Amino acid sequence: xxxxxxxxxxxxGALAAALLLPAPADAYVGPGAGFAFLGSFLTxxxxxxxAFFSLLTWPVRQLYRALRRRKAYGRARxxxxxxxxxxxxxxxxxxxxxxxxxxxxxxxxxxxxxxxPLQTTFPPISPVAWSSFLTGVNPGKHNIxxxxxxxxxxxxxxxxxxxxxxxxxxLRIGRYLLPLGRPQTKLLRKGKPxxxxxxxxxxxxxxxxxxxxxxxEKFSGVLLSGMCVPDLxxxxxxxSFHTTRPGAAPKQQGGREIPLEPQGRLxxxxxxGPDNPLRRDNPTELRVAFSLRPEPGQDLAxxxxxxxxxxxxxxxxxxxxxxxxxxxLGIKVPGICRFYLKEVSPHLELYVTPVNIHPGKPALxxxxxxxxxxxxxxxxxxxATLGLAEDTWALNEGVLTEEAFLQQCALLQAExxxxxxxxxxxxxxxxxxxxxxxTDRVQHMxxxxxxxDHPARQGSTNNHGExxxxxxxxxxxxxxxxxxxxxxxxxxxVISDHGFKSFRRGVNLNSWLCQNGxxxxxxxxxxxEWFQNVDWERTRAYALGLNGLYLNQKGRERAGVVAPGxxxxxxxxxxxxxxxxxxxxxxxxxxxxxxxxxxxxxxGPYRENAPDxxxxxxAGYRAxxxxxxxxxxxxxxxxNTKAWSGDHCLxxxxxxxxxxxxxxxxxxxxxxxxxxxxxxxxxxxxxxTHLDGKPWVVSDKPLP
Amino acid sequence: MSGFLxxxxxxxxxxxxxxxxxxxxxGLLVVSWLTGVLMVLLFRFTSNQKELRRVKNRMQAHLLAVxxxxxxxxxxLRAQWRLLGWTLAYxxxxxxxxxxxxxxxxxxLLQLDAHLGWVPARPGDPLVLTARVAAAASLDQxxxxxxxxxxxxxxxxxxxxxxxxxxxxxxAQAGEFTLEVEAAGQRVSKKVIxxxxxxxxxxxxxxAGLFEEFLHPDEPPLPEGSILExxxxxxxxxxxxxxxxxxxxxxPFFVLSLLxxxxxxxxxxxxx
Numbered sequence: 019x020x021x022x023x024x025x026x027x028x029x030x031g032a033l034a035a036a037l038l039l040p041a042p043a044d045a046y047v048g049p050g051a052g053f054a055f056l057g058s059f060l061t062x063x064x065x066x067x068x069a070f071f072s073l074l075t076w077p078v079r080q081l082y083r084a085l086r087r088r089k090a091y092g093r094a095r096x097x098x099x100x101x102x103x104x105x106x107x108x109x110x111x112x113x114x115x116x117x118x119x120x121x122x123x124x125x126x127x128x129x130x131x132x133x134x135p136l137q138t139t140f141p142p143i144s145p146v147a148w149s150s151f152l153t154g155v156n157p158g159k160h161n162i163x164x165x166x167x168x169x170x171x172x173x174x175x176x177x178x179x180x181x182x183x184x185x186x187x188x189l190r191i192g193r194y195l196l197p198l199g200r201p202q203t204k205l206l207r208k209g210k211p212x213x214x215x216x217x218x219x220x221x222x223x224x225x226x227x228x229x230x231x232x233x234x235e236k237f238s239g240v241l242l243s244g245m246c247v248p249d250l251x252x253x254x255x256x257x258s259f260h261t262t263r264p265g266a267a268p269k270q271q272g273g274r275e276i277p278l279e280p281q282g283r284l285x286x287x288x289x290x291g292p293d294n295p296l297r298r299d300n301p302t303e304l305r306v307a308f309s310l311r312p313e314p315g316q317d318l319a320x321x322x323x324x325x326x327x328x329x330x331x332x333x334x335x336x337x338x339x340x341x342x343x344x345x346x347l348g349i350k351v352p353g354i355c356r357f358y359l360k361e362v363s364p365h366l367e368l369y370v371t372p373v374n375i376h377p378g379k380p381a382l383x384x385x386x387x388x389x390x391x392x393x394x395x396x397x398x399x400x401x402a403t404l405g406l407a408e409d410t411w412a413l414n415e416g417v418l419t420e421e422a423f424l425q426q427c428a429l430l431q432a433e434x435x436x437x438x439x440x441x442x443x444x445x446x447x448x449x450x451x452x453x454x455x456x457t458d459r460v461q462h463m464x465x466x467x468x469x470x471d472h473p474a475r476q477g478s479t480n481n482h483g484e485x486x487x488x489x490x491x492x493x494x495x496x497x498x499x500x501x502x503x504x505x506x507x508x509x510x511x512v513i514s515d516h517g518f519k520s521f522r523r524g525v526n527l528n529s530w531l532c533q534n535g536x537x538x539x540x541x542x543x544x545x546x547e548w549f550q551n552v553d554w555e556r557t558r559a560y561a562l563g564l565n566g567l568y569l570n571q572k573g574r575e576r577a578g579v580v581a582p583g584x585x586x587x588x589x590x591x592x593x594x595x596x597x598x599x600x601x602x603x604x605x606x607x608x609x610x611x612x613x614x615x616x617x618x619x620x621x622g623p624y625r626e627n628a629p630d631x632x633x634x635x636x637a638g639y640r641a642x643x644x645x646x647x648x649x650x651x652x653x654x655x656x657x658n659t660k661a662w663s664g665d666h667c668l669x670x671x672x673x674x675x676x677x678x679x680x681x682x683x684x685x686x687x688x689x690x691x692x693x694x695x696x697x698x699x700x701x702x703x704x705x706x707t708h709l710d711g712k713p714w715v716v717s718d719k720p721l722p
Numbered sequence: 723m724s725g726f727l728x729x730x731x732x733x734x735x736x737x738x739x740x741x742x743x744x745x746x747x748x749g750l751l752v753v754s755w756l757t758g759v760l761m762v763l764l765f766r767f768t769s770n771q772k773e774l775r776r777v778k779n780r781m782q783a784h785l786l787a788v789x790x791x792x793x794x795x796x797x798x799l800r801a802q803w804r805l806l807g808w809t810l811a812y813x814x815x816x817x818x819x820x821x822x823x824x825x826x827x828x829x830x831l832l833q834l835d836a837h838l839g840w841v842p843a844r845p846g847d848p849l850v851l852t853a854r855v856a857a858a859a860s861l862d863q864x865x866x867x868x869x870x871x872x873x874x875x876x877x878x879x880x881x882x883x884x885x886x887x888x889x890x891x892x893x894a895q896a897g898e899f900t901l902e903v904e905a906a907g908q909r910v911s912k913k914v915i916x917x918x919x920x921x922x923x924x925x926x927x928x929x930a931g932l933f934e935e936f937l938h939p940d941e942p943p944l945p946e947g948s949i950l951e952x953x954x955x956x957x958x959x960x961x962x963x964x965x966x967x968x969x970x971x972x973x974p975f976f977v978l979s980l981l982x983x984x985x986x987x988x989x990x991x992x993x994x
Contacts, residue, residue, distance in 0.1 A: 079793075222793050240790055325991060389786050397783035444791050 090220035091447065093702030095718060097507035100442065101451040101693070102500060103151075103228065104493050105144060106458030106666060107514035109135040109676045115490045123498035127512065127678040135674035137689035138516045140619045140632050141565035142670040144245060144458065145179055147515035147690055148229035153209035154694025154709040158622030160209040162230060163629060164563035165246075165254075167206075171576045173549050173648075175562060177254070179207055179230045179246045182382070184295065194296045194347055201295075203233035203382055208624055209708075212694035213237055213449055219703045222448035224441035227434065229453060232405065234386035240444075241386045242394065242437065244453055245405040249372040250343075250353040250381065251292045255406050256372050259417045260287045260310075263365040272411025278310060278366055285310045289370055291343035292351060304343035304351065314363040321357060321368075330359040333422070335429060338400035341373060352376040354400050356429075358422055369417055371426075375403045394437055401433040408459035414660050420482055423463065431456045435496060442503055449697065454496075460489045461518045465664025473522055473657035501680070509700065509716070514675035515690060521658050521665035523602060524642025525609050525635065527561035530654045534596070536589075537650065545650040552650075555579060558589055559630075562648055564641050564667040566629030567593065567613070590615055590630055597633065602655050609639040609655065611669040634669030641667065682717040727939035734833040735922060742920050746838060746971070747962055749920060753834060754975045758982025759990070761823060766992040768819040775993045777815055781808045832937060838971045840925060840957040842917040845896050848875050849914070850956040851889045853903050858882040860906065860949045867902040871895060872914065885951075905950045912953045913941060928952045 091097065112133075116125040127133060139147045139157060141164065149162040157163050166175040181204040185197035207230050213223040217238025225231065227244030234241050249255055257273035262285065278285035291304035312319040317332040323339065330336055336357040342350040353373040361367035375381055378395035384403050385391035394401065408427050412418040418426070431454065438452040464485045466472040497512055504510055528549075531537035536559040543551035549560060554570060554577035561567045569586055572578040580586050593613065600610040616628040635641070643660070644651050666673045677688050685692070692711035699705065699713040741749035787801035843849040853864055861880045864887050868874065876890040893899065893916040902909045915923045924940035929951055934943055944950055961968040987994050 222791075238793075387790065390790060393783050393786040393790055396779040396786065399779075444787070444794065444797050446794060446796060 090702070094221075094700065095702065095716075096509045096700050097447050098445065098504075099449050099509045099511065099697050099700060100500065100504065101449070101511045101513060101697075102438075102497065103148075103451065103453035104457045104512065104514045104676070105229075105453060105455050106461050106516060106518055107490070107493065107512075107676045108461070108517035109133075109674060110517065111486065111490065112676050115487060120487060120491055121494040123494045123501060124512070124678055126501075127497070127510075127680055131681050132677060132679040132683040134677045134683070134685075134688050135517075136513055136677040137687055137691075138670045138673060138675055139690065140614060140670050141634075142516040142666050142668065142673045143564055144515055145230050147675070148245070148453070149179075149207050149209075150691045150711075151513075151515065151693055152211040152213075152228055152230070153207075154212055154691055154698075154706075154711045155209050156620055156622060156691065156710045157628065158620030158625040159708065159710070160207050160622075161624035161627055162207050163627070164566055166563045167627065168562050168568065170574055173552075173554070173560070173562075173575070175548070175648075177206075177246065180205055180232050180248075182248065182252060191347065196347060196349075197295060201382060205233050205235065210706075211235070211237070212698055213239060213241075213451075215698055215703055215706060216449055216701060219701065221701055221703075222445060224445040224448070224450045226437050226441050226452040227455070228451055229405070233383050236386060239386075239448070240390045240441070242391060243384045243403075243405070245455065247375065247384055247403055247405040248382075249404050250351065250375055251290070251373065253372070255404050255409060255411070256290075257409055257412050257417065258290055258370045259412075260368040260370065261365060263367065271415055272409070273415065273417060278368070281309075283311055285312070285366060287368075289341060289355060289373060291341070291353065291373060294345050295351070296345045296347060296349060304345060306341045306343060310366065310368060312362050312366050317362050319359055319362060319366070319368075330357060332359050332362050334359060335422075335425060338374075338402075340376065340400070351381055352379040353381075354403075356426075358418070358426075360417075360419070360422065369412060369422070371402075371407075371409060372404055374407070377401055377403050394440070397440065398433065398436045401437070402430050406455070406459075408455060410459055410463055410662060413463055414662050420464075420661075424460070424482075424485065427456050427460060431492070439499075439503070442500070449701075454493070457489060457493060457514070461486060461664045463661050463663070465518065465520055466661070469520055469522075472520065472663055474659050474661060474663040476659065497678075504680070510678075510680045511693070512676065512678035513690070513693065516666040516670070516675050517673040518664050518666050519637040519668055519673055521640045521663055522638045523605065523609065523640075524645070524656045524658050525600070525602075525639055526642040526645040526649075526651050526654050526656070527567060527597075527633065528645050528648060528650045529642075529652070530597075530600075531559050531561065532650045533654065536593070539650060547644075547647045547649045549648040552648075559593060560648065561633075561641070561645055563629070564646060565633050565635075567631040567633055569630045571630075586630070593631060597631075602639070604655060607638065608636050610634065611636045611672075634671075635667065637668060637672050639668070640665045679716070684715040684717075688714055727935065730829060730833065731939055734837070738837050738920075738922065744920070746920055746960065747964075747974070750838060750962060750971055750974055751978060753838075754978030755982040757830065757975075758979040758984075759986050761827075761979065762983045762987050762990050762992050762994060764823045764826075765819045765994050766990060768822040769993075770815060770818075771993050774812070774815050777808055777812045778993060781805060781812060784808060832939070834971070834975065836924065836940065837920065837922045839960055840923045841960045842915040842921045842923050842957060843893065843955075844918060845893055845916055848890050848892045849916075851891055851901070851912070851914070851953070852886050852956065853905070853953045854884070854886050854951045855905065855949050856885070856951055857949070858885045861885070861887050863906045863949065865904045866891075867904060867909070869899050869901055871897055872899050872901060903950065903953055905948060908945065908948055910944055910948060910950060910953065912955065914955055915957075923955075923957055925957055926952055926954045 115121050116128060139150045143164055145162050145165055146157055149160045153160045162178055164178055167178040168175055183202045185199040185201055187198040189196040189198055213225060214237045216223055223239035225241040227242055229245030231241060232243035232247045234243050259273055259275045260278050262278045276287055278287045286309050288305040288307045293301040294304050308321055308323045310319050310321050318329055320329050328336055338354045338356055341353045344350050354376050355373045356371045358369040360369055375384055377391040380391055407430050413423040434454055441450050464482055466474040467482045467485055528537060538553045538556040539545055540551045540553045545551055557570050558580050559567060559569050569580045569589055570578050571580050571582055571586055580589055597610050597613045599608055602609045610633055612634045614632045614634060616630055616632060620628050642656055675690060692714055695705050695709050695711045695713040784801045784805040788798050791797040855861055861882060866889050872891050872893050874889060875892045879888045896917045899914045900911050901914055902911050912927050913924055915921050926938050927941045927944060928934040930943035962971050962974055
């Protein structure tokens, strides 16, 4: 017999033997075959059981829901509301580009439906405005006034939206402290999102990356948290920059520089992780070591991590790389990051994104239900979970080039579009909301490309003059693709939380307060960040965050000196008078249009947590970088030369957002706070009495 | 073929040497664990791990979708449909590793059956030996020659309708015996194992043929031209005592090898 024929016969014989043999083989299906068949069989079985159970109980659940929320959709004027949130889309720019014919889909909405400026909040900052969007109330009721709030005892800032603490219980094993459970997360935003009321009324919602939804709350639907989800080390995003260049960047804001140590042809470094949660007594930073082997001739480098390796070309991002930070006792903290090879020679430079919480194995809850983030990761692949994922600091600090930053933004945008369209498909009825951040981040970083005389443009060529127009065109295309998915029963809202203006000059309020006797430094001491060396016994007011100004009030602040009541009112009135209309001596322009007393603009149970005064900057001005972090400097005014050249933390009347709708809306001055009551009313849900927003009159007639 | 099988036989006999005096369950545990690990490694190197991971992720996603969107019947049904599609894709990706591991597995199973599937005759226990001939008329031409240590405990019984002749034999002591069946003047040997420990046995010797050689590799096929079709020693089938019940060795082997595979897949960085 020829060998090949014989081998074939042998294989056939083996197959026949396995199938026909009476005793050993006929019962056998593993382990090799078992892995495949059992795996797929179990999946199918689970799937069918799950579906069967779901279908079996569906009538019961529907009956229950129908009894509880009778005729929910019967009362609704729409079957589905889709809200596209374009963070920071500016109505003036949108109108300009529409007039130029660059935004056909938005222009179509404008011409046949609605396009209006959308009134924003005091102050016009994303966490504040989106909180008002989702709760339908003013900040006095939802308790978010800025990214940061201040600790009255220490005068130090903390994240205003969420608090993360170690697990409640732990077990001490030798030098280890084993946490029994997940870290505790607490949402500091008050008030219920309007999708909570929709859920109670029997409507399903899919909510993707709406800011200030971390930690996620329970409701009837699915939600992936957005802005303010921390990275794995607990910050709002800390990149690492690995370089062989000596003294490349002595201090990196928003990141860390870590040297690449040469070892033969290799360079060794590590990705920094969180502090070891098991070593409370002596917290040490967890790290994942990696080695890098450059190929200078080919402009690429090989990167080796434990259990995996990959090759990167210069100017290229890696896929999301899964990391495991080993804490001991078999406990691992999973995270993901991307690598970007910036330079191969003469110096090796590697940027690593902040380590994101792994969406498939989240160390903290980032979605509701918990499995939703896992579902998205399994369906669409790994994705950024960090709230502020576009690394604006890395561009600001010169670690990323403009091209690399835009490349990063594009990668993130692609992930979010996939999530949105999946949510849209999964929500044939009910509410679907998705907020896209790219509009905000790119305008922050590239506004200077719109102005030839912007201080941040000094000496540089404008290679990205069309970036913002392209961005708007990209969002318009997204609107077009969304419209194609909608039927006549779907209402589409395209909104933004605020608009944008140039940020040319910074105003250091703390310096002004110091120069005018409201804030006093300790004698002979140099000022530093976070009010270092401020003499609180002789300080009457201080500024913290982007628009907030606080009195150092007796009985409220630890070392307060201003008596509440008349004295406080007098200081506030004095500050309002002196700061409103503050002139920039260098330009002769008004830097601050108006200062608002919080008592006049906020009402609700959490008004006492608000800054005492809200500063409304004029267009072109904003709080100076050092002022935001509580540092007194020599001058009140300074040029803003950073890439971060556009902003919106101004007088809110200057930076309204946008409102587009595929139906006519009758309302003179629509505001972001009105959206919650409007959507509730569209679904026929009774409006909770505490809402501040007023529902708009929306036509029943959809677009032709 | 016989050369290859002979090497395989010797290899497995060598591997089983340390397990011979251990209880069968222990041997089964060790073999199952090793088999699981081996199969995982084979699976790893013969499959497209990246693609398999992607396909499995999609399967799990649609499984989760069924739970997450259970309020939306249309979505659930669509998720089911997609789940089915991805499951088929998973099976498709599993075909190559399955094809590769199939032959080694069958060989392994046959070897394991030889070692674990039968209980050798114990000293003093009667044992039935049968010989089947091509035509019932030739049954009278068949006789048995026993070696020292084996003895006939009952006269032969001829069963013409089955074309078989049966003898009851027994041994006083453990050992490996070679008896001879004489048919039409031609002598053919057959091994008989009498033992108290785990021992590899060969229950049957048949005519030459691919299946016969493959399935009963311990003894050469019957010579060409012999009137005999088979010679078979009727050992007892072994059952594994699992405390609450007794079962065929394949059942615990299947469960244990799968468990070992699933337990080790993480350590071996294998997607299965």
